[in-house]
Every structure is written in structure tokens, then in C-alpha cells.
Amino acid sequence: MKNSCQNFHRFNRRQFLRIGGASLCGISMLDLLRSRGAAAARGLQPKAKHMICVWLAGGPPHIDMFDMKPNAPEDYRGEFKPIKTKVSGLEICELMPELAKIADKYTILRSVTTLNKPGDHGRAPMYWLTGNPRLPSGTAAYPMYGSVMAKFRPGPADLPSFAVLDKIDHHIGNAIATSFLGPAYAPFIFDPLQAKDDIAKMLSPQIELPAFDRDAKLLKTLDGKLRAQERLDPLIEGLDRYQQSAFDMLRSPKLRTALDISKENPKTIERYTRNDPKKTRYPSGNTRHFLMARRLIEAGVPIVHFNFGYWDWHGQNFEAGRQQIPMLDAALSSLLIDLDERGLLDSTIVLALGEMGRKPKCGTKKGAGRDHWDYAQFVLAAGGGFARGNIVGATDKLAEQVVDKFYKIESFGRTLYHLLGIDADQIVYTTNNRPVKLIAGEAPMIKEALA
Numbered sequence: 001m002k003n004s005c006q007n008f009h010r011f012n013r014r015q016f017l018r019i020g021g022a023s024l025c026g027i028s029m030l031d032l033l034r035s036r037g038a039a040a041a042r043g044l045q046p047k048a049k050h051m052i053c054v055w056l057a058g059g060p061p062h063i064d065m066f067d068m069k070p071n072a073p074e075d076y077r078g079e080f081k082p083i084k085t086k087v088s089g090l091e092i093c094e095l096m097p098e099l100a101k102i103a104d105k106y107t108i109l110r111s112v113t114t115l116n117k118p119g120d121h122g123r124a125p126m127y128w129l130t131g132n133p134r135l136p137s138g139t140a141a142y143p144m145y146g147s148v149m150a151k152f153r154p155g156p157a158d159l160p161s162f163a164v165l166d167k168i169d170h171h172i173g174n175a176i177a178t179s180f181l182g183p184a185y186a187p188f189i190f191d192p193l194q195a196k197d198d199i200a201k202m203l204s205p206q207i208e209l210p211a212f213d214r215d216a217k218l219l220k221t222l223d224g225k226l227r228a229q230e231r232l233d234p235l236i237e238g239l240d241r242y243q244q245s246a247f248d249m250l251r252s253p254k255l256r257t258a259l260d261i262s263k264e265n266p267k268t269i270e271r272y273t274r275n276d277p278k279k280t281r282y283p284s285g286n287t288r289h290f291l292m293a294r295r296l297i298e299a300g301v302p303i304v305h306f307n308f309g310y311w312d313w314h315g316q317n318f319e320a321g322r323q324q325i326p327m328l329d330a331a332l333s334s335l336l337i338d339l340d341e342r343g344l345l346d347s348t349i350v351l352a353l354g355e356m357g358r359k360p361k362c363g364t365k366k367g368a369g370r371d372h373w374d375y376a377q378f379v380l381a382a383g384g385g386f387a388r389g390n391i392v393g394a395t396d397k398l399a400e401q402v403v404d405k406f407y408k409i410e411s412f413g414r415t416l417y418h419l420l421g422i423d424a425d426q427i428v429y430t431t432n433n434r435p436v437k438l439i440a441g442e443a444p445m446i447k448e449a450l451a
Contacts, residue, residue, distance in 0.1 A: 046421025048384030057170035058312030098333035111393020121171035124355030131413020143179035160188030180430035285309030349384030
């Protein structure tokens with residue numbers, strides 16, 4: 001790596017192709033290197049071709065949303081009331097009437113948790129989003145599901161295989177994007193809602209389209225120098241193989257069209273955004289990301305991930321909920337309906353989850369909040385082989401502990417890989433040539449959740 005970087009230093013630093021601040025000599029080339037692997041999954045036929053992950057960072061309150069306990073004491077059950085849904089036996093928060101109407105389109109998991117794994121804002125997201133107990137440091141850098149999909153079931157050459165809208169997580173940002181698969185399979189991270197007329201400006205103010213040809217020539221020069229090396233570092237090999245794909249995608253008419261939400265009917269945009277407050281009092285998500293995710297899936301992008309809102313309500317739980325939950329209700333219900341009407345839901349997994357739940361006991365004082373809670377939470381899973389109108393697992397009468405069909409996160413990961421047609425037990429090789437299983441721990445799939 002050192003020798004390769006010494007050769008790079010002959011070039012002006014500003015000439016290095018940089019997207020989102022990534023450097024050719026570093027391992028964080030997240031927005032430069034796009035996945036175009038040629039391998040196919042081993043013998044598995046996918047039920048899902050796409051996946052959208054709506055990440056609810058900070059831990060949404062399960063007891064206030066999808067696991068309500070109206071008979072619990074007042075200092076547990078809180079201020080929100082349950083309403084009936086289209087599915088017998090499933091009641092959800094009164095602030096989600098649209099999701100109640102289409103409860104026959106999704107499964108609610110109430111028994112998959114980190115349990116004894118620390119549910120802090122660094123470890124838990126990495127555990128959930130990789131299927132392995134990955135830590136910010138000190139453990140193997142297991143890849144996100146999207147990176148694995150990019151390696152084994154990549155999308156069209158002119159589209160990213162794994163797109164992240166804005167950031168992966170509210171607390172850890174995009175730190176989880178790097179993995180032992182190397183930079184070639186890292187996500188394509190950008191905020192499409194910052195775009196004006198130029199996708200290049202959207203991705204980075206350092207890139208202008210007229211400079212592409214000049215930088216392409218530079219890359220060819222660098223490519224020649226890389227090939228001259230007797231032995232290439234795996235990270236540099238990733239650059240060598242995928243650098244041109246970055247240019248191709250930035251120039252892609254298909255990507256530009258997908259990102260242009262002005263082409264949407266204004267009534268469609270209004271459906272997704274109808275519960276957006278005129279003035280946000282608490283940190284809020286962007287409901288347009290739901291619409292953008294749908295458009296990217298329609299264009300052919302396999303995996304789309306985005307962080308929606310901030311759910312870490314240690315105080316003002318119910319005030320914040322009155323702002324955030326209706327926004328989720330409008331946008332997520334619109335996404336599921338649109339995918340279903342377009343015939344895409346059966347081939348597209350849609351997830352809505354966070355890293356943990358919230359502590360059921362919150363008190364009755366004004367401004368009461370709920371602390372972190374590792375032992376119970378919810379996952380909404382729809383499409384792509386997940387059953388419709390389904391509930392898996394249960395918690396006790398106070399929503400504190402799982403009492404039926406407990407599953408570890410590894411089971412959740414195995415279930416996702418199964419639906420995506422990827423063998424969770426297959427061996428992949430890290431950038432230092434070490435063999436590792438995609439899901440390291442032994443755990444069964446969540447068969448009760450499958451159609």
C-alpha cells in the first residue's frame with residue numbers, strides 16, 4: 001500500500017478523483033468505488049430482487065407504535081391509544097391510521113432483539129445491519145447486507161448496486177460502510193434531495209462534469225502504474241477494477257431520471273409528505289427519501305438504505321412522537337401501496353426498524369421520555385417473501401421481555417440472505433485473504449415470518 005501511494009504522490013492532490021471526500025490512498029473510498037462483482041450466489045433462487053431499509057435511528061418506541069399494551073399501568077402504556085388494523089389481533093398506534101389500513105401487506109416481528117448485546121448507538125446498528133455482532137472497532141468489519149448483495153447480485157452497470165440516501169445512521173454516520181469485502185462493494189452514498197440540475201454537484205462540490213474526461217485520463221495513468229506493481233493491495237485492486245464504473249454511473253441517464261422527482265405527479269408527492277409539519281420542533285426525517293427509494297428500485301437499483309428521523313426520546317417522548325410517527329405513517333404506507341400497485345412489492349423487501357426499543361416504564365410526568373431498551377422492539381418487514389398480515393412473537397404484558405419465539409439478530413440476517421438468494425454460510429475472503437462466513441453465528445431462519 002505504501003509503495004502504491006508513493007506513486008500517487010507525483011500527482012497534484014486536487015487532481016485525485018474524489019467523491020464525497022474519499023481518497024485513493026485511503027480505505028474510505030465510499031462514494032468512488034461501486035460494486036460490479038461477477039460472482040453469482042450459490043444455487044439459491046432469490047424471492048427478492050430488491051430491498052429498501054428504512055432505518056429509524058435511536059430506537060423507535062415499540063410500546064408506543066406496534067406493540068402497545070393498553071391494559072398496562074399508566075406509567076407504562078403512555079399517552080397514545082391503540083387502533084384496530086386490517087389484521088385481526090393486531091392493534092397499532094392511533095397516529096398510524098394509514099398503516100393500519102394496509103396491515104395485510106406486512107409482517108410485524110416482536111421477538112427479534114439484541115438482548116444481551118449492548119444496545120448503544122455504536123454497536124447495535126452494526127449488529128442489525130450486518131447480521132453479526134460487529135463493533136466500531138475490535139471485531140471483524142462484517143459487511144452490510146447491501147454490500148454483500150453488491151458482490152453477489154449486482155444491479156445494472158449504469159446504476160449503483162447499493163445506494164444510501166444521505167447517511168446510514170444518525171449516530172455513527174457512514175462509519176459502518178467500510179467492510180472486509182473492500183471498497184469495491186461499499187455503498188454509493190449521496191443525498192439526492194440536495195441536487196439542483198447537476199448530479200455531480202449533488203455528489204460532491206469538487207466534481208464538475210467538464211472535468212470528467214480529464215480525470216478519466218488521470219485514472220488511466222494511475223491504472224497503468226497500479227498494474228505495474230508486482231503485487232497489488234486488495235484495496236487498490238478495488239480501485240483498479242471499479243474506477244470507470246464510478247464515471248459511468250455519474251453520467252447515467254437512468255440514474256438522473258430516477259433522481260428527478262419533479263417528474264412525479266404532485267398528488268403523489270403530497271401523499272408521501274402530507275403529514276410533514278410546517279415547522280419541525282424535533283429532529284425529523286425527510287419523507288421524500290421514501291419516494292426517491294421507490295424510484296431507484298423502479299430504475300433497477302437492488303438495495304436502497306436511508307436513515308429516517310431521530311427516535312432517541314429520553315424526554316418529550318409523546319411530543320416528539322406526535323411529530324415523527326405521523327410522518328412515518330404517511331410515507332411508509334405510500335411506499336408500500338405504490339410498490340404493490342406497480343407489481344414490485346413481491347420482489348422488494350421493505351424494512352422499517354431501529355437498533356433497539358424504548359424502556360416501557362416512562363412515568364407520568366409532563367415531558368416524560370423512554371430510555372434505551374435492548375430487550376424488546378419491533379421490525380416491520382414487507383414484501384420479497386415476507387408474509388402479509390402477519391405477527392411473529394410476543395412480549396409480556398408490560399412489553400419488557402420477549403416471551404414467545406425469541407430470535408437473535410443472526411436469524412434476521414440469515415432470513416434476509418435467504419430471501420435475497422444468498423447463502424449465509426458461504427465463505428467470503430477479506431481484503432487480507434482471511435476466510436469468513438457471511439453470518440458467523442449459528443441461528444435458524446425466522447420461518448414464521450415467511451410467506
